[in-house]
Amino acid sequence: MEICVYYEKINEDSIRINRVYSTCPTIEIPECIDGYMVREIADYCFSSKEVDLSKTILSHEIPSNYHVCSGNDVESVKLGRNVKKIGDYAFYNCRKLKEIYVPSSLMNIGSDVFMNCLRLNHIYYDCSIFSETILKQILIQITWDVEVDFIDGSIFYPEYIGGYDEVGPAHIFALNIEGEGFRMRQCFKDGKVDFDGYDACFEKLCVEESESCIFHVAILRLMMGSEQYIPYLRAHDLTSYLLLYKDICGMVGKLIDEKCIDKNELDELISKEIDLEVRTILMELKNKMFSLSSTYSFEDF
Template sequence: MQTYYQFYWNKIDEESIRILRIFGESEDVIVPETIGGRAVMEAGDYCFAASKHLPSEYECTVCIYDTEEKKWQEIPADGADWNTRLVELSGDRLKKVTLPDNMHKVGNYAFYNCTALEMLETGKYLEEIGSDAFMNCKKFHFLTVRCDVGERSGANQILSRISADMEVTFQGKTGQTAVFYPEYYESYDEIAPAHIFGRSIEGEGFRARQCFKEGVPDLSQYDTIFPKACAEEKENTLLHILSLRLRYPVSLTDEAKERYVAHLREQELYIIPKLVGQKNMERITFFCENGWITQAAVKAGLEQASRMEWAEGTAELLHLQRKYFTEQKKERYSFDELW
């Protein structure tokens, strides 16, 4: 399948450019590594914002992206065949944006009022984030960074601009790791009569965002927030934290693992029906495989699936019940048992 794009851009220098505006056919936007032989290094101010702020001078390039071969081709900009199909990819027309590996900067208000944006994918070199770059991106909860979790990246810079729930996935050569950073709230209270304002922060999401060392996630430090989170956060937040840490146990100590598993077992009659409601059988299966939940939790999940009239989920839960909790019939008997 081929997708057409029209890129407005200007030069940073002779070897690199800045993207200013994009027109295209899909709400899932992909930005190429190069345009006109120059590296795409920046997304300019208001690049994807609902309101347009183009400079007086810019250039335009039309490209075709082959989604199967993942190759770009530049074509003349005067073709009438594609021109009527393209729309401005900004504001509420964006759901996912994939930025190139060599992009290192996102400008001020770059995604301002992108109210439908859900996911951003970047390379590891994006480390400069402009002022209010993600303001009013109310559905933006998923970030993917193309690097190993042990590599330096700009993930902490992006997280520092967003106080909402955010699931960050690191995809590198050694595999995939995902970490959940919960929402937090900031407020400022005036301390009268001196007109001094005190900053107040609620939620462990702020502390979780501090768990980086020189741009690399410090997951051992991240695990230390869980005991306090248990006292302050909602159960759904705790489920998200522990599920990803158990699923991707990078730098997970035995002590931290025991805390997560203990909480899972304490709350299993809430957690498993909740996962059934989300139709997340992959996670329930993972818990069963590791022996972290009981048959009572699976039965609670079956009751939830029945209320939902979810036949597929019911069948999978019955399979898990038979596989992990049904006692096997004896094939041999002692002499005493026969008498």
């Protein structure tokens, strides 16, 4: 989807994007505009707050059917691979923003970038899950449920609630945190995900969180090869939650390999799946991985 932007020069070869126009709520920022590398996203860039564009440059004339991409008109944003910085409040009040694609080149993130972006539940990185990133700095600003997808794995961070409670007559306050999601967000070493620390949170997570949240953590770590979560997955019938995932077929195959799903549970999953292509793949999985295959009638479709 082509976009039109206002930008300002940072130096001879780099620019900062100040405003974006398009016909679609799904935005893709190119690596270069007008021969300049897009290095930064300016303060309030996608916010509905008015910004001063008097000293900026328009990439090309805005077509009549384009509109400013801000606030509720933004649902998905993919940043170019050259972006190094996101400015303060860049996505402030983008209440319909669901996903953002950030490059491994990102080195700096401003204050309250995702304030009130409560539907933002997916972050996509263009690098390995074992790479050094600024994910920790990003997660500090997202207290609600969010899944982070890398090119070779995914990890889920549950919601947590934080606030200050008055503990003394002299207006002395103490930070009160509820939810293991906060501690999980601290599990980084030298910019890399600390999987040992993350996994150590699971026992307490099982006491505090909902079954769907626990399953989300467990299934993604299982897909990464962690055997710690197999006992939990074997002990619970969680097949209904699988219907929420895009990679359901890959997950089912892994769960069958680890004896976390039996034939009856797979039958139940097949009966609930509404996508014909996915149902067909699940049927093939059943026939391949269980010795007793079933015969399906046309009513199954």
